[in-house]
Amino acid sequence: GDSVTQMEGPVTLSEEAFLTINCTYTATGYPSLFWYVQYPGEGLQLLLKATKADDKGSNKGFEATYRKETTSFHLEKGSVQVSDSAVYFCALSDYRDDKIIFGKGTRLHILP
Amino acid sequence: GAVVSQHPSRVICKSGTSVKIECRSLDFQATTMFWYRQFPKQSLMLMATSNEGSKATYEQGVEKDKFLINHASLTLSTLTVTSAHPEDSSFYICSARDTEIYGYTFGSGTRLTVV
Numbered sequence: 001g002d003s004v005t006q007m008e009g010p011v012t013l014s015e016e017a018f019l020t021i022n023c024t025y026t027a028t029g030y031p032s033l034f035w036y037v038q039y040p041g042e043g044l045q046l047l048l049k050a051t052k053a054d055d056k057g058s059n060k061g062f063e064a065t066y067r068k069e070t071t072s073f074h075l076e077k078g079s080v081q082v083s084d085s086a087v088y089f090c091a092l093s094d095y096r097d098d099k100i101i102f103g104k105g106t107r108l109h110i111l112p
Numbered sequence: 113g114a115v116v117s118q119h120p121s122r123v124i125c126k127s128g129t130s131v132k133i134e135c136r137s138l139d140f141q142a143t144t145m146f147w148y149r150q151f152p153k154q155s156l157m158l159m160a161t162s163n164e165g166s167k168a169t170y171e172q173g174v175e176k177d178k179f180l181i182n183h184a185s186l187t188l189s190t191l192t193v194t195s196a197h198p199e200d201s202s203f204y205i206c207s208a209r210d211t212e213i214y215g216y217t218f219g220s221g222t223r224l225t226v227v
Contacts, residue, residue: 032215034215034216036218041221041223042220042221043118043205043218043219043220043221044156044205044207044218045218046215046216046217046218049215089155089156093215093216099146099158099161100146100207100216102155102156103155104154104155105154105155107153
């Protein structure tokens with residue numbers, strides 16, 4: 001079945017460092033891809049999404065490109081801030097079965 | 113944008129009692145809502161899919177008699193944890209599919225502690 005694999009954390013970076021969180025997926029169809037962020041004690045917020053190959057999702061300085069050839073959707077940010085500390089989930093959804101499948105999440109710590 | 117409101121955000125209950133968690137779509141209609149459970153430092157586990165006007169679809173291993181789901185209207189789904197026990201303590205999150213943004217919007221979660 002469909003699945004999402006993302007790099008395990010925690011990831012610890014200094015403020016203003018460059019961030020990459022890897023995400024790869026397996027899917028039989030043509031899924032939409034998402035990155036969600038979860039701050040401590042809160043639910044999930046949609047960070048960005050891409051619905052077809054070569055689409056680039058971007059929001060709050062984060063971006064990710066839907067790469068069909070490598071089945072990847074890596075999350076990047078050029079200069080992280082302390083406020084970016086959270087857990088990031090990569091996810092895919094194939095609307096044929098109306099479910100969203102999550103990766104295991106990557107905890108990010110940004111040090112001042 | 114689409115907003116899903118989930119209440120309560122925190123609840124502490126005694127073992128053996130039942131707890132109801134509400135999930136409302138505030139500015140859109142959601143024919144389908146989803147209930148997740150999240151253990152500490154782990155990913156989300158889909159518990160069930162809630163369908164307006166029909167029975168919920170439970171994932172394998174989830175006790176449907178313990179986790180009662182009702183989706184009585186296009187904007188409200190409820191999860192009732194019946195005869196709660198300490199092992200039911202967890203973070204429960206609902207979500208709804210928003211066809212406008214072509215994605216899923218999540219509630220803020222409910223921290224359930226059973227003592």
